[in-house]
Amino acid sequence: MQKIAILGSGESGFGAAILASKKNYKVFLSDSQNISQPKIDCFKNLNIEYEENQHSFKKIAKASLIVKSPGIPDDAQIVKQLNKRQIPVISEIEFAFQHTKANIIGITGSNGKTTVAHMVYHLLKDELEDVDLAGNMGLSFAKTVAEKKAKHYVLEVSSFQLDGIQKFKPHIAIITSITPDHLDRYQNNFDLYTASKFRIAENQLNTDFLIYNADEEHLCNWLKKHPVKSTCIPISTEKELKFGTYLKDNKIIINLNKKLHIMPISALEVKGKHNTKNAMAASTVAHLLKIRKETIREKLETFHGVEHRLEHVLKINKVNYINDSKATNINATFYALDSVGSDLIWIVGGVDKGNVYEDLLPLVNEKVKAIICLGLDNKKIINAFKSCVEDIYETQSMQECVKIAYHIAQEDDTVLLSPACASFDLFDNYEDRGRQFKEAVHNL
Template identity: 60%
Template sequence: MKKLAVLGGGESGVGAAVLAIKQGYEVFLSDQGKLQEKYKNVLLNNKIKWEEGKHSEELILAAQILVKSPGIPDHAPLVVKAKSEGIQVISEIEFASWFTSAKLIGITGSNGKTTVTNMIFHILKNAGLDVSVGGNIGQSFALQVAVNPSKNYVLELSSFQLDGIAKFKPHIAIITSITPDHLDRYEMDFDKYIASKMRIAMNQDENDYLIYNADEESVLKALEKHPVKSQLIPMSIKKIEGENGLYLEDEKMIIKIKNNILDMNVSDLNVKGNHNAKNAMASNAVARLLKIRKETIRESMETFQGVEHRLEKVVKLNSISYINDSKATNINATYYALDSVKQSTIWIVGGVDKGNNYAELMELVNEKVKAIICLGVDNQKIIQAFNNVIDDIYETTSMEEAVVMASKLAEVNETVLLSPACASFDLFENYEDRGRQFKEAIMKL
């Protein structure tokens, strides 16, 4: 019997363990931290051997395959040792793909991938397809393949998940954007991060499709450096010639695939902004490739509600707007947020810096931000970046304190924007916890 070890007992690790046991592997799961009760119960119910609070090397290195959770870096000593001993180290995404013949749609990008994933799922569900959503969001891909398989999967894929693939091949791949993010994980080398994102298309062939953001120099250069075999569908806010292209023209989204055109008014979108028009174009293109009716696509776009914690309008209190953009964990995402806000803004920012260059925000901050509230353990980089352009910069250590301060600083018709540009792990469990705390603090005002 083949032995498989799993490092990390979160959503993806436990999902991989369940799939492995169902496929006849001898499975051992190990987590250096403490497992959540819900995951312990899944492991116990499936009679899977596990440990917490340590890694028993002899048990882990006895496996032929090691499924590594995305949060564990490749340079972790145990991972390096496993590879040196000839153990195949893969991600849960790779492992799950071995046991399904479903149509796979993979979405990656520094920003926009969650929105696009949800948009595509919304359209396909409305069209009556047997479809599930997974990857970086929702229930793990592996668990779904194990217990509730679908004919179509829409998968949000992070660079960390793509680092662990070998044969994984989406029929349709989407690269929404590649801007500096997670550089702390890639030795502060943007090229290494780009190469990681491009892995989404590395196994595609001539029958597959790659939709990509043609407005970003980094993506165009990446395609030159990492050529792909799939059919290319560029996406831009400017007109694209050729038989395939997604672009904006006269307030219309044009979806052109093999010279077959679907157009749609940008004003019909329920979510606003140029970046969301691009998200919609990518989603609509997937729907057209899957032969979904134009009417279904239109109806779906008109009813799509957006994603929680991404430019989420929370409430208007005393003529002050509160916007939750907790999902903005990098500079580019915060750029979109500041760009989309029209009023004078109190900006709540900070957390775990992943190699941010705040100079990219300088023009927008100068133009729109009245005061900055730092919410993080170490705020020096933010303060140094903006103390020459913003007089009012404050430091806080709790969401409640930040929201109360923001509400006092904000005046009629101004906006309080939580758009941290950083990871959340210094003060919060994750970006969802940060966003929920923001909304709860507002409701206490």
């Protein structure tokens, strides 16, 4: 019986353990922190050996294969030790891929990947047989493979997950955007981060497809210097393309074999330039999978967006409250500020990932009347905006933050939670942060 060790008991590790058990591996799961009781109960039920609050190297090194959770960096001591022993260390998506023959649609990018994944799934779920959604949004690919036998998987894939692949190959890959993010994990080197994102296409063949954002100069230059084998399909809202998907007269045009008018963007339920581009990417996938253009149009008209991404919460005393907790980097927050009107009370802050807040200055200067910092260390935010925003508050709980917003908001203002930062200083994750925001707003 082959021995496998799994590092981390989060969604990825938990899912990998279930799949490994089902595939008759001898499983040992190790977590440097506490493991929740429901997961411990599951491990006992499946006879999965586990440890918590430590990594026992001797036990882990007995395995012939290691599955590493994406939250554990490659330069962690335990990973370095395993590399020295030349024991393969792979990601959960790689492990799951090795145990399915399904068609994979993989979506990565600094921003937009969650929305595009949900949008693609919305377009395909009733049109193709056995379609499932999984990946980086908290739905373990491995657990899904263990429990279901889908013929098509729509996967949101992070750079951390791609760092641990060997054979993982989506038939259709999408790169929504590549802007500076997570540089703390990539030696503050944007090229290393970019290379990680492009790993989504490294195993593709000429029968596969790579859909990419042709309006990003850095992304296009990288593709020119590092060509891929797959058929590249550009997407642009700024220029007409001889081959690709573009906007013309506010209509989405897919021009692959012949021009195909999909729909006017005014019919999209989700608004904003970024959502137009998301719809273009999703439409292109559906077209490649032979979904009728009338169906694509009807489905896009009924897609309402995803939780924690520019999600309208409530209107209280003619003040709008918007939850954009999923904006964990500068580029995502740029889209949020750009898509919302003036007279903003902006809630920002958390764990900084090397943000250059000055990139937001023009929008903040134009639209933001007050800033509420929500984090343990707000110096960078205050220094970046104190010259253009007079009212800046510091808070360390969501309840306090929302109460301040409520007291300073006036009629027709918008209170926007768009943190531009990770959430781990005060919250479990961005979902927890978003849920706490919505709960605090509903309790006003």
